[in-house]
Amino acid sequence: MAEISADSVTLDLLMEARETVRSSPLEVINTPMIPWCQTTLPLPMNCNIHIKLENLQRTGSFKIRGVANQFARKPRGGHFVTMSAGNYGKSFAYASKHYGSKGKVVMPETAPESRSVLIQSFGVEVERVPTSRLMSVVNRCVQEDNMTFLHSYDDLDLIAGHASLGLEVLEVTPEPDVVVVCCGGGGLLAGVAAAIKLSGCDETRIYGVEPEGACTMYKSFVEKKPVGMDTKSIASGLAPPFAGRLPYELCRRHVEEIVLVSDEQITAAVSALYGSGLVVEPSGCAAFAAIVNNKIPDMEAKNIVCILSGGNIGKDELANFPD
Incomplete structure (x- = not known):
């Protein structure tokens, strides 16, 4: 393709x-x-x-705009992973709960702890890592746990x-x-x-x-x-x-x-x-x-x-x- x-x-x-x-x-x-x-x-x-x-x-x-279009084009009940410092993760978690999807947000350690707590309140898993390791952790989730990666900006x-x-x-x-x-x-x-x-x-x-x-x-x-x-x-x-x-x-x-x-x-x-x-x-x-x-x-x-x-x-x- x-x-x-x-x-x-x-x-x-x-x-x-x-x-x-x-x-x-x-x-x-x-x-x-x-x-x-x-x-x-x-x-x-x-x-x-x-x-x-x-x-x-x-x-x-604004992140909910892109998330609304992403999730509308994905099968319900999927298992998704993303990386986010907070705002995309919050919209991703909100959509995951609505659509009955499983989700995980890989967050940089520099993001406020309160953002992690908020995302977890929607039933989505959070893993905090150094910024330099964000993509490597996402790739691990895709390869080992068969998750689908939803990119937060690209x-x-x-x-x-x-x-x-x-x-x-x-x-x-x-x-x-x-x-x-x-x-x-x-x-x-x-x-x-x-x-x-x-x-x-x-x-x-x-x-x-x-x-x-x-x-x-x-x-x-x-x-x-x-x-x-x-x-x-x-x-x-x-x-x-x-x-x-x-x-x-x-x-x-x-x-x-x-x-x-x-x-x-x-x-x-x-x-x-x-x-x-x-x-x-x-x-x-x-x-x-x-x-x-x-x-x-x-x-x-x-x-x-x-x-x-x-x-x-x-x-x-x-x-x-x-x-």
Whole structure:
């Protein structure tokens, strides 16, 4: 069978996935998009910004979109394994319980313990390992325990499901000038970018945002191939050990640039959003951090969309952030 490539991602495929996501029994929400000017957040400059609130999804992040499309295309009652720092694992566990599937999440040891406990509460097994061993443990589960691997970011069905977010953005802002999206392995960025560009928004500039200490897609752009690195960031959900191959191909085709933010800028973003009544985890506010720190070129007088991708942060974690 031919290897899936960026050419496999068509607008028809993404529209079909959107209908699957919309009708999913997992009850994926068409999340609100609110004007920045209707919040108490300071505007960094004279521009029109809309904020897409994926932190309001039922499982607390955008990940449920891709999971809904993945599970709709798998047999019920399967035995699946994945790797995740938390958000994908939570949606995976939620779907596993609904569909009566057995599941296991291999998590990096750096992920908050509370995420492991939450995933286990859905009846899914968790194994915590060093980040460098994630794939080797997944491979062991596939080979020795006959599990099916569901990738948390490098998967066509997953990316197509995430694209539903991009199509929703266009329903509110049909021709945005700039769209800013967080990037870890690249699944969300690839899906949103493909949805917007394939819908005919040729002039829209799409930016991915990564932490400085976990910039696999940025390095992949530099080296012109998907690469890995030893990642370390307060935004654990944006710190997989390598960029996905299919996300990389799609991002190279549709994304303007990958920009970087520091952990200090991410921390300040969490606090600023919380102070305005928005609970957003570090991994979910990278796009916001890039905008307020003027990392995005040519924003003046532009129509901009900022994705807040997740809000899974516990009281214990919030207590460590400054007021």
